[in-house]
Every structure is written in structure tokens, then in C-alpha cells.
Amino acid sequence: MPTETHIQRAFEDLQAVFGNRVTISPMHRMAYSRDWSPRHRSAQDLPDLVVIPHTTDEVVQLVQVALRYSLPVVPFAGGTGMGGGVAAWRGGIMVETKGLNQILELDLQNLSVTVGAGITVWTLNEHLARHNLWFPHQPESKRACTIGACIGCDNDSTFGIRYGKILENLTNLVLVTGRGEAVRLGHRKASFTSTGYKLMELVVGSEGTLGIVTEATLRVFPLPQTRQVRGYLFRSLNEGAKALERLLAAGLAIDSAHMNDRERLHFYTHSYREKYHREPEVPDWAEAILFISWAGDPDVVEFSMDKTTRILTEEYGAEMVREQEMVDGWWDSKHRLEFIPFKQKWPDSQRVKKFGAADLGLPIGRLDEAYARFREIAAKWHQDILGMTVYNEAPNKATASISFAVFVDDSTEESIRNFYEYVREMSAMAVEMEGTMSSYIGDGDRLGGFNALEHGPSLEYMKQVKALFDPAGIMNPGKKFDTRWLR
Ligand SMILES: Cc1cc2nc3c(=O)[nH]c(=O)nc-3n(C[C@H](O)[C@H](O)[C@H](O)COP(=O)(O)OP(=O)(O)OC[C@H]3O[C@@H](n4cnc5c(N)ncnc54)[C@H](O)[C@@H]3O)c2cc1C
Known part of the structure; x- marks a missing residue:
């Protein structure tokens, strides 16, 4: 950890460049003390200093000061990361990057x-x-x-x-x-x-x-001229993935596709019931809901939507969601970010329990198997299941970037530890299923203790790459190659 003398000297050197855009005030440091990753509700990782650069040249100067006093340098952006990427658990200089906004x-x-x-x-x-x-x-x-x-x-x-x-x-x-x-x-x-x-x-x-x-x-x-969104119900997640591959092969104007398990589906039907005081017509056999959007010129979108519905209902026995309000509400809350206070999981539920996820990339044909194992592993570590969502993240392919989400009770250290044990076991499952331990959150301060499972001897090459760019080891230390949660 940095010494008090080094911090004080670095502060003085930085003041000469940044004036009042550098601070050691506890209030400012507190604002940069955590992200959205699950941790105990009172936990804080305070950086020693916060700096707000406006240009590349200023960032160069601040890294040179950090090198002079061997201080860690941590870039901070929106603070919405879910892997602890901005946690300054080894102190140092927090770099508020939003000043670089031109x-x-x-x-x-x-x-x-x-x-x-x-x-x-x-x-x-x-x-x-x-x-x-x-x-x-x-x-x-x-x-x-x-x-x-x-x-x-x-x-x-x-x-x-x-x-x-x-x-x-x-x-x-x-x-x-x-x-x-x-x-x-x-x-x-x-x-x-x-x-x-x-x-x-x-x-x-x-x-x-x-x-x-x-x-x-x-x-x-x-910008596309128009966009339409619909939801389709399937008997299994694997069936939904196969159907999506078929739609892409047909060449339709799809610009998003998100598939959800039955827990998530129940969440949407519950919200619909609460809001409209009506029972949605969702059949008992529905195990998955696939939301699709099409974008482009209106006639192309219209055609794509009709053709999609025909393929999915006639070839896959899927059913289109009749309550379009349910589909529109889902789209508005997630993608237009139009929240209805106290009705949606984002961000209101965060006041009671935290959202946490294992984010795995898996081969596309193994979704049902992954869902069954998710339920087992979550139960073993006492996790309250929120649900599984499959995102597609490669152009024109059905690919599985999956959020296995749970609600985390952040009031005890034990429940936080259980969450990270859950992440570790899910990560091991990903490797065993020929996938990857993270598909959108990153290593952060979570996966480093066991990512040799995935990378094996190549981890040593990665450490050498790091040493080439960062010989003094000051750039965001404690991330990627470490975990602070499981010892
Ligand atoms: C409500 C909500 C919805 C979300 N939805 C999604 C989603 O749809 N898809 C998804 O993938 N994730 C999602 N996330 C997770 C998170 O928002 C994203 O991962 C996002 O990229 C984090 O951005 P941020 O600006 O908040 O970064 P931060 O949390 O501030 O930083 C993330 C990491 O990037 C590093 N970093 C930041 N700036 C720089 C820089 N200039 N140079 C080098 N490194 C840098 C940080 O050090 C840290 O390691 C969501 C989170 C929330 C809270």
C-alpha cells in the first residue's frame, strides 16, 4: 500500500498540473469507493487521491507522477461495472475519465x-x-x-x-x-x-x-427508419436458439434477440398482472421467451416480422406473445431506459437486494443443460434466482452470452462469500462445458484466483504482456490475476 509521504508528495506534484482537479478529500474519495458488484453494503475501497484529466497529455503526466511514487492508477468511468473493476483495494490514484468527453x-x-x-x-x-x-x-x-x-x-x-x-x-x-x-x-x-x-x-x-x-x-x-419488437414463447431454450439460427439463415432484418428462461418470463407476467390487473395468456408449456427486434426501412421490417412469425409458429410450434404491452414494457425499461418507479427490477429492487450475476459464454447447443445446472449450483450456495438471459453478441450468429442472475443479500459477509462461491462454481462449469467464465463483465477482482482453469499455461504469457505495457505493475493492480473474495 502507498505510504503517507508518497501520497502527500504525489498530491503536491499533481496539484501543479491539475490545480483543483485533484483532491484528497474523503467525501470525493468515497464517491469512487465501489461499483455495482455485490459486496457488503458497508464496504468501501477508498482511493488515496482523485484526479480529473481533460486531455491525453494530462493522463500521461499523472501516470508519470504515479510512477515516481509507485502509486496504483485506477481508471473510473460510470461505476456500473459488476466485477469490481474500479475497486481501489490497493489505494492509489483514481482517474475520473469522464473529463475526457470531447x-x-x-x-x-x-x-x-x-x-x-x-x-x-x-x-x-x-x-x-x-x-x-x-x-x-x-x-x-x-x-x-x-x-x-x-x-x-x-x-x-x-x-x-x-x-x-x-x-x-x-x-x-x-x-x-x-x-x-x-x-x-x-x-x-x-x-x-x-x-x-x-x-x-x-x-x-x-x-x-x-x-x-x-x-x-x-x-x-x-439510423434505421423504424424498429418493431415482438416476443415468442418456446418449449425449451435450445429450441429457441435453433429457431433463431433458422431466422438468421433466412436473412431477416433482426437487430436484437434476447432469450429468457421461465423465471424471467414469470417476472414479466407478474409485472403485467400488477400493472394491467389482467391475466396474460401464457401457456403452461412455455419454458422460454425470445424477444426479437427488427430495424430498417418500414417495408423490410414489416416483411421480416411476418416471416419471423410464420417460421416460428409453423416450423417450431412457438407462440407469439399476445400482450404486446408486456413486450413494449420490457423494451422500454431495458433499452429506452424508461423506468416506472417501484415497478421494475432496475433500479428499485437494488434498495433491498443487489443484482449479481455469473456471466458465461457457452456453446449455443447447451442452453437447457446449463439452465438445469444453474438451478442446482444456485441452490447449493443459497442464491435466490432472478433468472437466465441469453444475449447474442456476434453478427448474424446465435451466440450465447448468458447472464445467470441472482439477488444477493448484501447484509452479511457470509452471503457475499456464498455469492462468490456460486460464481466460482458456475465458472468451472463454463470451462467444463467448453465455454468461457465471463462474456461481458470481465475478470475484475472476482475471477483471478481461479482463471488458470480457463487459461492454463497461457496465463503466464498474459502476465508477460502486462509487464510489457506496465513494467512497474501500477495499472489497476489486484484485477485479472487476483481475487480478493476466495482464499
Ligand atoms: C443497470 C445496469 C445495466 C447494465 N447493462 C449491461 C449490459 O446491457 N451489457 C453489459 O455488458 N453490461 C451491462 N452492465 C454492466 C456495466 O454497466 C458495463 O459492464 C459497463 O461497461 C461498465 O461501464 P462503466 O462506464 O460504468 O465502467 P466502470 O464500472 O467505471 O469501469 C469498468 C472497467 O473499465 C475500466 N475502465 C474504465 N474506463 C477506462 C478507460 N478509459 N481505459 C481503460 N479502462 C477503463 C475500469 O477500470 C473498470 O475495470 C450493466 C450495469 C448496470 C448497473
Whole structure:
């Protein structure tokens, strides 16, 4: 941990550059003491200092100060991460990245935008909409989540089934490494390259452990004219996945597809009953609900919707959800972020119990098996099941990025430990089922203690990569290769 003398000296050096944009006040440090990952309700990880840079050059200067006094450097964006990625449990300098929020260039000819990495996905899209454009990489947390954090934790997007993950539309970035240097990585405005090593790709999902992303150049797209959303009920999750693969093969204008298990389905029917005081017509055999949206020109969307319904009902015995209000309510709460106070799980239920998840990437044909094992493992660790959602995150493929969500009681240390034991056992299951332990949250401070399970000897190569970018080991220490929860 940093010494008091080093912190004081670093504070003075930083004040010379940042003036009142650096603070050691406990109140400010407290505001950066946690993210949305489950932990005891009174737990705090206080950084020693908080700095708000506005330019890449300022980030370079702050990393140089950190190197001088061997202080950890932790980038903080929206603080909505679910893996403890911003927890400063080894103290150090917290870097508030939202000051890096400029639109640096909008190139309409090449459909490309260059931004400061601290801009939120929401604000970027507000700018783009004025030009009838959008950046379709959109996690549900888009109001808070920054472009730098999307790169940092390689998160999921509502529209992944058409546009993929962020790497698909990221063409270059600037990284301030742990050496205190700014390097530009990637392929300018071209969509791909066959030259050099793909260093930009290494930064995606690196969670601030190689450096701080300060700028990013992104491919943007014309806004679709219209979008429609419907829900379909299936007898099993595997059947829903097979049907989705069939729809993609048919070439329909699908831009999102999310499948939910029966727990989640019951949550939606319950909300519908509460709101409309009517019983929804959902058959007993329904084990899964697949929400699909189509986007594009109105006639293409209309055709795609009709064809989808025909394929799903005639070839797969699925049933379309009759209560369209239920489907629209789901879409509004998750994707338009229009919350009805005290009715939805986000964010009101957070006051009572915390949302927690194991986020696994699995082969697409093993959903029913995964669901059965999820129930067993959750029961073993006394987890209160919220449900399983399958997101699709690669263009034109049914892929399973799965949230196995539970409600976490954060009032006792024991229940927090049980949650992380649950995550560990689910992670081991993912590897056994030929998948991956995390598909959108990242390692954070959760998985490091046992990720040799997934990476084996390649973990040593990863540590060498880290040492190349960050020889002094100051960039977000305690993440990726460590876990603080299970000893
Ligand atoms: C209500 C809600 C809905 C959510 N929906 C989704 C969803 O749909 N899909 C999904 O995948 N996740 C979702 N999440 C999880 C989370 O929002 C995302 O993972 C998101 O990417 C975190 O963004 P953030 O800006 O809050 O990052 P933070 O939590 O502040 O940081 C996340 C990680 O990125 C690193 N980082 C931040 N900025 C930089 C930078 N400039 N350079 C390098 N590293 C950096 C941090 O150090 C940390 O390790 C949701 C969370 C909530 C609370």
C-alpha cells in the first residue's frame, strides 16, 4: 500500500498540473469507493487521491507522477461495472475519465467518429442523432457507461446480433500505458488490418491493467427508419436458439434477440398482472421467451416480422406473445431506459437486494443443460434466482452470452462469500462445458484466483504482456490475476 509521504508528495506534484482537479478529500474519495458488484453494503475501497484529466497529455503526466511514487492508477468511468473493476483495494490514484468527453472529429464522409474515451454511449448517440447516425454498441447501462469502459471491460450490447461487440466497430485508440507514454493502436479509419501485431485488440477487455484509453475512433451507422419488437414463447431454450439460427439463415432484418428462461418470463407476467390487473395468456408449456427486434426501412421490417412469425409458429410450434404491452414494457425499461418507479427490477429492487450475476459464454447447443445446472449450483450456495438471459453478441450468429442472475443479500459477509462461491462454481462449469467464465463483465477482482482453469499455461504469457505495457505493475493492480473474495 502507498505510504503517507508518497501520497502527500504525489498530491503536491499533481496539484501543479491539475490545480483543483485533484483532491484528497474523503467525501470525493468515497464517491469512487465501489461499483455495482455485490459486496457488503458497508464496504468501501477508498482511493488515496482523485484526479480529473481533460486531455491525453494530462493522463500521461499523472501516470508519470504515479510512477515516481509507485502509486496504483485506477481508471473510473460510470461505476456500473459488476466485477469490481474500479475497486481501489490497493489505494492509489483514481482517474475520473469522464473529463475526457470531447467529440474530436466527426467524419461524415467515412462514417467515423473520434471521441475522448470518457464520453458516455448515450451522449455520443445524442450528438450522432443530429446527423441521422448512431453508434449501435449499446449496453443497457448506456446513460452512465463510457466508450473507454466498453473497451475496458468488453461488455455486451443490445444490438450485438447485428453489430457485434465493440471491437467490430473500433478502428483505433490512444492508450496511455503504465510506462507513462501515449501510443496510438489500431488501423486509423480502416475497418481491419493485416499488418503488425493486433495490439489494439489486446486492450479490449484489459480493464485498465495495461493503461488508460483516452481516445477512440469508431465506425458509425445511419439510423434505421423504424424498429418493431415482438416476443415468442418456446418449449425449451435450445429450441429457441435453433429457431433463431433458422431466422438468421433466412436473412431477416433482426437487430436484437434476447432469450429468457421461465423465471424471467414469470417476472414479466407478474409485472403485467400488477400493472394491467389482467391475466396474460401464457401457456403452461412455455419454458422460454425470445424477444426479437427488427430495424430498417418500414417495408423490410414489416416483411421480416411476418416471416419471423410464420417460421416460428409453423416450423417450431412457438407462440407469439399476445400482450404486446408486456413486450413494449420490457423494451422500454431495458433499452429506452424508461423506468416506472417501484415497478421494475432496475433500479428499485437494488434498495433491498443487489443484482449479481455469473456471466458465461457457452456453446449455443447447451442452453437447457446449463439452465438445469444453474438451478442446482444456485441452490447449493443459497442464491435466490432472478433468472437466465441469453444475449447474442456476434453478427448474424446465435451466440450465447448468458447472464445467470441472482439477488444477493448484501447484509452479511457470509452471503457475499456464498455469492462468490456460486460464481466460482458456475465458472468451472463454463470451462467444463467448453465455454468461457465471463462474456461481458470481465475478470475484475472476482475471477483471478481461479482463471488458470480457463487459461492454463497461457496465463503466464498474459502476465508477460502486462509487464510489457506496465513494467512497474501500477495499472489497476489486484484485477485479472487476483481475487480478493476466495482464499
Ligand atoms: C443497470 C445496469 C445495466 C447494465 N447493462 C449491461 C449490459 O446491457 N451489457 C453489459 O455488458 N453490461 C451491462 N452492465 C454492466 C456495466 O454497466 C458495463 O459492464 C459497463 O461497461 C461498465 O461501464 P462503466 O462506464 O460504468 O465502467 P466502470 O464500472 O467505471 O469501469 C469498468 C472497467 O473499465 C475500466 N475502465 C474504465 N474506463 C477506462 C478507460 N478509459 N481505459 C481503460 N479502462 C477503463 C475500469 O477500470 C473498470 O475495470 C450493466 C450495469 C448496470 C448497473
